[in-house]
Amino acid sequence: MHAPHPIDVAAKASGEPTFREIGVGPWEQTHPGEPRPTDPKYDSQLLDEGDRRNVLDRYRYWTVAAIKADLDARGRHDFEVAVENWTHDFNIGSMVRTANAFQARRVHIVGPHKWNRKGALMTELYQHVENHPSIAELVDCWHNRIAGEIAAARAEAGAAALHAHQAAQRGDTQALAARTAQVDAAEARIRELEAARVIAMDIIPGAVPMERYAFPKRCLLLFGAEGPGLSDKALELADDVVYISQFGSVRSINAGAAAAVAMHSWIAQHAVIGGVAE
Amino acid sequence: MHAPHPIDVAAKASGEPTFREIGVGPWEQTHPGEPRPTDPKYDSQLLDEGDRRNVLDRYRYWTVAAIKADLDARGRHDFEVAVENWTHDFNIGSMVRTANAFQARRVHIVGPHKWNRKGALMTELYQHVENHPSIAELVDCWHNRIAGEIAAARAEAGAAALHAHQAAQRGDTQALAARTAQVDAAEARIRELEAARVIAMDIIPGAVPMERYAFPKRCLLLFGAEGPGLSDKALELADDVVYISQFGSVRSINAGAAAAVAMHSWIAQHAVIGGVAE
Numbered sequence: 001m002h003a004p005h006p007i008d009v010a011a012k013a014s015g016e017p018t019f020r021e022i023g024v025g026p027w028e029q030t031h032p033g034e035p036r037p038t039d040p041k042y043d044s045q046l047l048d049e050g051d052r053r054n055v056l057d058r059y060r061y062w063t064v065a066a067i068k069a070d071l072d073a074r075g076r077h078d079f080e081v082a083v084e085n086w087t088h089d090f091n092i093g094s095m096v097r098t099a100n101a102f103q104a105r106r107v108h109i110v111g112p113h114k115w116n117r118k119g120a121l122m123t124e125l126y127q128h129v130e131n132h133p134s135i136a137e138l139v140d141c142w143h144n145r146i147a148g149e150i151a152a153a154r155a156e157a158g159a160a161a162l163h164a165h166q167a168a169q170r171g172d173t174q175a176l177a178a179r180t181a182q183v184d185a186a187e188a189r190i191r192e193l194e195a196a197r198v199i200a201m202d203i204i205p206g207a208v209p210m211e212r213y214a215f216p217k218r219c220l221l222l223f224g225a226e227g228p229g230l231s232d233k234a235l236e237l238a239d240d241v242v243y244i245s246q247f248g249s250v251r252s253i254n255a256g257a258a259a260a261v262a263m264h265s266w267i268a269q270h271a272v273i274g275g276v277a278e
Numbered sequence: 279m280h281a282p283h284p285i286d287v288a289a290k291a292s293g294e295p296t297f298r299e300i301g302v303g304p305w306e307q308t309h310p311g312e313p314r315p316t317d318p319k320y321d322s323q324l325l326d327e328g329d330r331r332n333v334l335d336r337y338r339y340w341t342v343a344a345i346k347a348d349l350d351a352r353g354r355h356d357f358e359v360a361v362e363n364w365t366h367d368f369n370i371g372s373m374v375r376t377a378n379a380f381q382a383r384r385v386h387i388v389g390p391h392k393w394n395r396k397g398a399l400m401t402e403l404y405q406h407v408e409n410h411p412s413i414a415e416l417v418d419c420w421h422n423r424i425a426g427e428i429a430a431a432r433a434e435a436g437a438a439a440l441h442a443h444q445a446a447q448r449g450d451t452q453a454l455a456a457r458t459a460q461v462d463a464a465e466a467r468i469r470e471l472e473a474a475r476v477i478a479m480d481i482i483p484g485a486v487p488m489e490r491y492a493f494p495k496r497c498l499l500l501f502g503a504e505g506p507g508l509s510d511k512a513l514e515l516a517d518d519v520v521y522i523s524q525f526g527s528v529r530s531i532n533a534g535a536a537a538a539v540a541m542h543s544w545i546a547q548h549a550v551i552g553g554v555a556e
Contacts, residue, residue, distance in 0.1 A: 007391040010411030017364035017389065019506040020482070020513075022529070054505075055527050067527045077525070086295040094532045103525035111295065113285040119532060126527045133288030204298070207555040211546050227332075228297040235298075243555050245545065247355070248378035249345045249404045251300075251332050253538055254397060257376055260535035261542045267523065268489050268546075277485040277521050 023052035024060050041066035054121055068126045071103070076128075078192075078218045079266045081259070082108035082138055084234060085115050089225035093119025094256030100127045102263045102271075108138050108220075119256065135222070135234045139198055142220050150193045157186035192217050200238035201262050202229045203252060207243040215266045223262075226255040301330035302338050319344035332399055346404045349381070354406075356470075356496045357544045359537070360386035360416055362512060363393050367503035371397025372534030378405045380541045380549075386416050386498075397534065413500070413512045417476055420498050428471045435464035470495055478516035479540050480507045481530060485521040493544045501540075504533040 024030045027037075027047040036047060043051075043063045051060045059067050081104050083092050092115045099107045100123035107129045109115050117124060132138040164179035196218035201210075222238060224230035229252075235241060244253065244261055252258060302308050305315070305325040314325060321329075321341045329338045337345045359382050361370050370393045377385045378401035385407045387393050395402060410416040442457035474496035479488075500516060502508035507530075513519060522531065522539055530536060 005391040007409045007411050010415070011389045011391070014412035014414065016412045016414065016509050016511045017362075018510045019508075020510060022506065054529050056524060056529050059527055071527060084295075094535055097528060098531045098535055100526035101522075101524050101528050101531045111289045113283040113289070121528065123526070123528055131285045133285050134292035134294045136292065136294065137288070203555055205555055209551050209553070209555075211549075211551045228300065230297075231294050232296045232298060233294045244379075244542070245549065245551055246334060246379050247381035247545075247549065248401070249333050249337055249349060250375060250379050250399065250401055251334050253376045253379045254372045254534060256532060257372055257535045257538035260531055260539050264522070264539045264542070265546075267525075268543075271489075271523065271525065273487050273489045273523055275487070277481055277483055277487075 022054075023050065024057075025050040027061065037061075064125050071126055076105045077103045077266070077271060079104055079215070079221060079263070079270075080106045080108065080142070080219070081221045081223065081263065082110055082132075082135075083115075083223050083259075084135070084225060084231055085109050085111040086231065087225040087228065088112065088114075088116060089255060090116045090119065091226055091254065091256035091259070093117050093121075095223060095259045096120040096127060096129065097123045098256070098260045098263055099123075102267050104263065106130060108132055110135055110138055135231065135237055139220070139237045142198070146193055146196050146218070150190055153186045153190045153193065157183050157190065160186060196220075197239040198222065198237060200230050200235050200241045201243070201258065202235065202241055203243035203246070204229075204235065204241055207241040209245045210242045210262065210265055211245055213240070213242050213265075215269050217270050219266070221259075221262055221266075223255065223259045300332075301328065302335075303328040305339065315339075342403055349404055354383045355381045355544070355549060357382055357493070357499060357541070357548075358384045358386065358420070358497070359499045359501065359541065360388055360410075360413075361393075361501045361537075362413070362503060362509055363387050363389040364509065365503045365506065366390065366392075366394060367533060368394045368397065369504055369532065369534035369537070371395050371399075373501060373537045374398040374405060374407065375401045376534070376538045376541055377401075380545050382541065384408060386410055388413055388416055413509065413515055417498070417515045420476070424471055424474050424496070428468055431464045431468045431471065435461050435468065438464060474498075475517040476500065476515060478508050478513050478519045479521070479536065480513065480519055481521035481524070482507075482513065482519055485519040487523045488520045488540065488543055489523055491518070491520050491543075493547050495548050497544070499537075499540055499544075501533065501537045 026049060041063060042061045046061045081099050083095050085092060096107055097120050107127055110132045113131050160179050160182035164176055167175035167179055195216045197216045198220045200222045202224060222230055222234050244258055304327060319341060320339045324339045359377050361373050374385055375398050385405055388410050391409050438457050438460035442454055442461060445453035445457055473494045475494045476498045478500045480502060500508055500512050522536055
């Protein structure tokens with residue numbers, strides 16, 4: 001029998017590994033004397049048994065449907081992510097989970113239909129996840145969607161400009177101001193949509209370092225699998241190829257970790273950051 | 279038998295999954311007509327058979343020892359990372375790999391001695407990895423090390439100031455300027471060391487959002503395991519508790535991904551970023 005390692009003996013003696021409790025117990029314990037809520041957003045089983053799920057505290061005791069509806073009502077961010085699934089990479093689950101945490105507008109799985117949901121921790125339930133047979137099809141769809149939104153914004157700007165003109169003729173300064181603001185907002189949205197880009201995240205010759213890259217607000221981020229990186233077609237169809245600066249010996253960090261770093265860079269540049277955690 | 283899913287049929291038909299080749303073949307193929315290098319930094323087996331390891335292209339054909347020596351010679355960054363190993367979390371390997379990619383000064387494994395090396399992809403060979411029985415012992419060691427460096431910098435500043443004084447008395451303006459610059463450099467280092475902080479990465483009440491947090495150049499980042507997060511002792515001993523902003527339904531992203539996002543935030547604030555990838 002081996003003698004135990006001295007670090008392990010000292011670790012055991014430290015008594016350190018005590019952890020705070022995550023989540024909440026049954027409603028009667030956490031809110032003694034308070035009436036049990038009847039709002040349908042609450043799940044009666046969770047109220048009975050407590051809620052130890054890996055969800056933010058604001059969603060304690062809520063049903064999955066109520067959480068998804070709340071996320072949609074709060075609005076999602078303007079970036080979308082796509083993951084190539086040619087090698088059935090186990091990091092896809094982790095990417096879906098990160099996309100949920102950072103509220104990506106949509107998640108696209110490219111290639112074979114089935115993917116490894118293990119690391120997603122059920123977050124796919126709260127996320128808009130789409131399948132695409134190929135990068136070419138996905139990029140085509142995405143460009144069409146952007147073009148459609150630009151056309152809609154142009155129509156809106158045109159109609160508002162006409163109404164502004166009519167208001168000016170009537171001498172209605174209040175309506176004129178409101179319609180002019182509407183034109184400005186639609187034009188700002190058009191500029192944002194016209195600046196949309198497809199961004200391949202990979203380390204290849206000619207790629208630019210992410211730390212100096214200004215993410216367009218509206219964008220589609222392409223991630224490849226561990227090992228091979230993105231397919232040739234993905235690199236060909238991207239507007240920009242961006243890499244995470246590497247300072248050590250490895251070519252890359254873990255694919256799930258790299259996707260998180262890239263999505264977080266968008267967040268740091270564009271998201272509204274809240275205050276101290278509650 | 280199930281009919282194949284239409285996405286899978288179209289994916290197969292797309293012909294997209296072709297990938298560029300990672301790494302290099304045998305020296306004779308990649309450098310035809312050139313003499314085979316004799317520098318001992320090259321590994322003769324890699325020269326013979328090619329190098330498909332997950333290393334940066336600048337290290338192609340190099341031995342492990344030569345790569346580690348080069349990383350040490352280039353210098354490492356001023357942040358250190360510590361991972362609690364109470365639950366034998368499989369993300370530790372991924373964190374070690376990221377620490378290598380972002381050149382953390384040291385990696386500390388806290389608690390039980392053995393950790394899951396799978397995700398590290400052998401990067402632990404290139405990294406200074408230390409074991410500690412407890413967070414209390416680690417934080418104590420770290421504070422002592424910082425205090426020692428401050429004492430050394432103070433001694434250096436004092437000696438340089440004395441020499442500056444003597445140079446001024448001799449009227450040697452060149453020596454005076456050199457010695458004064460030495461005092462200034464030592465004092466800048468003292469300020470940097472005095473601003474060093476222990477930072478717990480976790481989402482608890484009162485934590486501050488990382489996106490608004492200015493990382494001190496010299497710091498020790500503490501990471502917990504998936505699920506329980508950091509131990510009570512780690513949260514107690516930290517100077518700051520910092521969380522990654524969450525916008526979706528989950529409380530947190532994958533632990534390995536979160537560690538990468540945090541280390542990268544330090545990189546974005548303090549590292550020297552290179553140019554276009556080669």
